Amino acid sequence: MQQNIKDKRTKIEGIDRLAQFIKLVKEALSGEERDYTNGNIRKALFMLAIPMVLEMIFESVFAVADIFFVSQLGDDAVATVGITESITTIVYAIGFGLSMATTALVARRVGEKKYxxxxxxxxxxIATGAIASVFIAFVGIFFSKDLLRLMGANSTIVNEMSGYASIILGSNMIIMLLFINNAIFRSAGDAALSMRVLIIANCLNIVLDPLLIFGLGPIPGMGVEGAAIATCIGRGVAVIYQFVLLFKGVGKIHIKKEHFTLRWxxxxxxxxxxxxxxxxxxxxxxSWIGLMRIMAEFGSAAIAGYTIAIRILIFILLPSWGLSNAAATLVGQNLGANQAERAEKSVWAAGKINVIFLGLIGVLFFLFPRFFIExxxxxxxxxxNGIQALKxxxxxxxxxxxxxxxxNAINGAGDTQTxxxxxxxxxxxxxxPVAYLLAIQFGWNQDGVFYSIIIAEAVLTLIALYWFxxxxxxxxxV
Structure with a gap:
């Protein structure tokens, strides 16, 4: 009898915990304004991390959707997308850098309650990103063929498919503003708004991709250029939605006319x-390009196995990146509120959760790598080769x-140089150097490259720990 009562209590407690978890998820996705400079730190991390993780997943869906539809056009079309993406990394790099700077400054002002x-x-x-994008757009529109030729594209890509590069690079302001505006939302603690923006962008892209690539009824098929137009429309509508939210003051940041003055x-x-x-x-x-160059010494199978393993690892790291971004926001806001100790506690809490999560995932990958690679x-x-890389x-x-x-915490504090x-x-x-020594000089082959990644990350973490x-x-x- 007592055992039955105990079992019922355990079951009820389990249901209660599940209900509380679901309630927290709903709150995190609701977009309601919250003050992250007080209250439970773990709850604050959770509330920020959930929408940030989903945002990153939706961002990755863009590339997957484009490749899925474009792959039906043949190798040259896929190569066009791939080569253009490699050129666009400069846009992503600038957008990433400005987003990081925006996070540090906006989070600090929000923590100070200086909205x-x-x-x-x-x-x-926004103005800085727009100005930078104009120069890239000029080069992309007028010199796309030269850029593709410089990247080793064949004559078919250069002469028949350069329109894709022209459209993507010419409209790079959309990508830049999408990055920066979402950084504004995240650093203000309005991560759910960033997530909604990317849901809209992805839904439009997925619908428009097949429509514009292959055509339907009166809409002509535009091939690989259709994919570029679909991406621009999806992201463009998302950026317009971002500005609507910012000008209406839906979140903590409310942009008004009096703010439109350039401050050099x-x-x-x-x-x-x-x-x-x-x-x-x-x-x-x-550095990734450098590792790939060393991997090329061991054949296509080694490169392919390594590439698949890295794709799996990157995808599983998305939740961790979301948690890290949440920690950066908490650091910026709490430093702005003159609560340095709370900022530090937020980092240790996020680090502990991340280590446990990735530690368990690491054990899973080590024990069952074949399942994931296959x-x-x-x-x-x-x-x-993939199994060895993953293990x-x-x-x-x-x-x-x-x-x-x-x-991310150090970046969130405004120290991007360290x-x-x-x-x-x-x-x-x-x-x-370690990859070269282990793989080539010591004869460990591709395993030497894999071990060099662990060694480098260990060095990075230990030095960062000391500095922190x-x-x-x-x-x-700031």
Whole structure:
């Protein structure tokens, strides 16, 4: 009898916990205004992280949807998208850098409860991104064929499909503003608004892609250029929606007419902060190219297995990136509210959760790598290489979990130079040389590349941990 009562209590408690969890998820997605400078830190992290994770997943859906439909047009069409994406990384790098700078400044002003100043900073960030995009658009519209030729595209791509690059690069302002506006929402604690924006953009893109690529009724099929137009329309409507939210003051940031004055000191501060973010992006991207060059020594099967493993790892890291972004927002807002200790506690809480989460995922990947690799291919040569990559790289998940939180927290404090330096040390001074030594000189082959990733991430995390504990980031003024 007592056992039955105990079982019922346990069941009721479990149902209550599930109900509370569902309630928290609904609150996180509701977009209601909250003050993240007080209250339970773990709840604050959860409320910010859930919409941020979904936002990142929706952003990744863009690339998947485009490739899915474009792949039906043939190899040249897919290559056009791939080559253009590699050129567009400069746009993403600048957008990423400005977003990071925007997060640091807006979060600090929101923490200070200076919402009008936060709106002024937002306008300066938007203006800076728009100005930068004009120069890229000019080059993209008038020199797209030259850029494709420079990247090694064949004559068919250059002469028949360069329209895709012209449209994507010519409309890069849409990408830039999408990045910056969503950074404004996130840093103000309105992460649910960022998520809604990308839901709209993705839904439109998925509907318009097949319609404009293949045509329907009176709408002519435009091939690969149709994919570019669909992407621009989807993102363009999302940007318009962002401005509607900002001008109506739906979240904490309410942009008004009086904010439309260029403030060169603020723009200069944004540029100085963004240089660190741009540098971090370029360093990480270029180091990946360096690793791929070493991997090329071991054949296509090794490259394919490594590529599939990395895609799996990147996807599973999305929740961790969302949590890290939430930590950056909490750091900025709490420093603005003169609560440095709460900012630090937020980082340790996020780091602990991230380490546990990625540690469990790492064990799963180490024990059952074949299952995940074979979701993408059954070619045993590729599978075996993918298994080895997944097993070895996942051993470093604990380092990744803490490292990404620490770096994002330091960025969120407005110190973008330190993470840039740490990235340079870890990825270029450590990772690339170690990969070459282990793989080529010591004869470990592709395994040497995989181990170099763990070593580099461990170095990055340990140095970041030391720097974070010094507390110098708390003194950063922005």
């Amino acid at each position: 009008s100043k936060a709106a002024k900073v937002s306008v300066q960030a 000191k603020t723009i200069q501060k944004l540029i100085n902060l963004s240089l660190g973010g741009i540098g971090q992006n370029i360093i990480a991207t270029s 979701l993408f291919t059954l070619d045993q040569g590729i599978v075996e 070895i790289i996942s051993c470093g998940f604990i380092f990744y979990g803490m490292g990404m939180v620490l770096l 993470p840039t330096l740490l990235n340079l040390i870890s990825f270029w001074i450590v990772e690339i 504990k010094t507390g110098r980031w708390k003194l950063k003024k």
